[in-house]
Amino acid sequence: MRRRLTLNEDQLLLLVAILIGVYSGLAVVAFRLAIEWTRLLLFGSSLRPPALRTVLVPGALGLVVAALVTGLFPAVRGSGVNQTKAALYIYDGFIAFRTVIGKFITCVLAIGGGFSLGPEDPSLQIGAGLASAFGRRLKLSADRLRFIAPIGAAAGIAAAFNSPITAVLFVIEEVIGRWSAGVLGAVVLAAVSSVVTEQWFLGDEPLFRVPPYHLVHGAELLAYAALGVLGGALSILFVKTVGALRPRLRALPPWTWYVQPMVAGLLVGAIGLRFPQVMGAGYEYIDQAMHDQYGWHTLVALCLLKVVATTASFVSGTPGGLFAPTLFVGAMLGGAVCAIERIVAPGLTGPIGAYALVGMGTLFAGILRAPMTSVFMIVEVSGNYSIILPVMISNTIAYLLSRQFQQHALFDLLSRQDGTELPSMEEERELDVRTVGDVMRPTEQVARDASDDRAYLYPDQSIDTALRLLDGRATAPVVHRADPRRIVGVFVLEDVIKANPLEEP
């Protein structure tokens, strides 16, 4: 008998995830090539382009990008992370394909034209948009379709960073917010297939060429702690500045929306006259900082000027990502700390590449507040596990400082400013989950009757789980984990309702 090959919904999702990964990988490769070609076309091949071009090109492109964003692609404004979260939580996985096209074109023009923005977050949105389009064409169930955008996002960012672990962690930590077994497999498959596709064309070289790392002396960890403090302070400064300027600029009359990117472009170009390193994503300059190409004063200048250039680029409404500028600022800050430490304590200083690398993670932790991703990203891009100790120290300090002095993480802040109530993954991570033990009525410990076949609960189970297991009954015995025959309390549905009254609509 001839048997037809049929796929159930879960199997189909895994197959589609692989396809999403492949297409996202291809899209990201094309995206990178387009940015490079645009840069070569506009600025020439020299790392130090002619002065007139340096100033005028970003200004002129600012005008073009503003026209495109305002007139044709209004949804492409910003980095793309919140748009992907919105697709998951608000729009049931829907991202218009027009947004993908718009994001591609406007980001190529902006980043290739010298704006201080990066290609990673747009890659994430391009991947998510492609996935959404595929999901709709395949008429996936609503539940599957909702999660298709994060799957594409993982594929997009994995190809952009050439780092599948970072991508998976970021999407889980910052977009989905939980380890859902149903989605995790698809996210991993998409990320891996995307990276394989990207490496097929661009090779398997890591994003950064990291010099060998070793800890010179235990006391060097103090310098990494100082880097954490400085990184935390700089993160707060950056997020607060963006948070303060962005709504003010958006509140200006709509005609200024055409001019704002142009002004930002001219400002970036003016900075680029003396420091062309701040223009574009700047990965090549991160590499140079890692290889000791700058003195401490240049590193400090680049660090601060990149903050200025990125703030101007981003708050003006120019589409583009914040990952690359964050890494750039972190690398320069780390390099500066190392260069200054060399003067203060020359015998205790390790290689500058290690500081630059740790600095990148520090700013990532401080600005984006994705602590797990920030640690594993550095380990993955460096291919060096031994660097994890300074990374953890510095990242934790920056993360805690940022939390202390800046209420919301950057992406949460942006979504609030846009009036979109997206769930804050940071807040959800820290949500206090109440358990059966918190609400049960304790009893004298008695043995459960052997003939009692009612469902029972454990004290450590969440109330959500308890309500599911209760299955319409008003009470259930709560038993000891180690000895299910020993009853330690009674779970009463009425107590839960009293403790959590429904709010008036």
Add this chain to the structure above:
Amino acid sequence: MFRRRSVLALMIVGVVPAFATINGLVSAARARREAIARDWARRGDAALAAGRAADAADDFRTADEYARDRYRLQLAIALVASDRPAEAEAHLQTLWDETPGDGVINLQLARIAARQQRIPDAIRYYHAAIDGSWTVADPVAARRAARLELARMLLARGDRTQAQVELVALAADPPPAPADQVQLASLLVAAGADNRALNLLESALRLDPANARAAALAGSIDARLGDYRSARAHLDRARREGGLDAAGAALLDTVTRVLDLDPDQRGLSARERLRRTVRAFEIASAALDRCPSPTLDAMRDQRDRLAKQVTTRALAGDPDAVDDALAFVAGALDAARSACGEGGGDERALELVFDRRAAT
């Protein structure tokens, strides 16, 4: 369901043209990057050749940007040349991490370490360069040059023992060109290995008998070792080939005088030996006369007492008087030099004779 299958099939089939398209774009981009990188590298080579090391570094950096890592070594070399060792070392360390056995990389790291006075590191890198792999046309010559550079560094630091170890290793398998052999010999001399240097110079002279530099250097070593006949032969040869400088000519003059004045020279007749003793006494006497210092009055009195005994006839009958006369000559020359400084050519020649006499 049918529509879903069709869409899925289309997505799967669509991968092929999508791959082909992106492949074409990537190939075009790669070719363009290659061309740009080559262009900048050419500029870098030209700048480096013109001595504009800083410009060369910028050019190679741009080239390296377009051809990832391909020009990193050239960039590092340009950075070393433009006196930016810290930047160069960071690049070289990355390259070293990938190919720790590469001769060129180790040599560059050795130079940086030597410049920064990190001598143990420098020696380690030099040895790694000497034992490393070289992709040049003549790896043996490259290794030899690296060892020679190491020896020079050690000599510059005054570490003659370690330098001699390196130079002896080189001398065991000497370079084929006589000029290189002479260069090695001069370093052996600086390291205090005169005999090995002399052997090497003899080898150079066998290959190139007209090599004046080899002959002059061999002559100076011979003179230092007290082999004045050989010294005169070598220095004469150098003079004939037109390669004797003023110092060499002065040495030839001294050596000639030594050979003319030395009363202990082998093969002399008894009469000639006496004649030379008398001549030495006359030179010592003149040395005392040129120096009016009162500290020499006692010596002058002794000279006057001995004068009658120091004739060829008188000395012929009294062998002990020969020894007394020569002992007086040695003392008088020494005293005159102490009181009034170096004397003329004959005095210096006799001093060499008596120095050797004292040594034996």
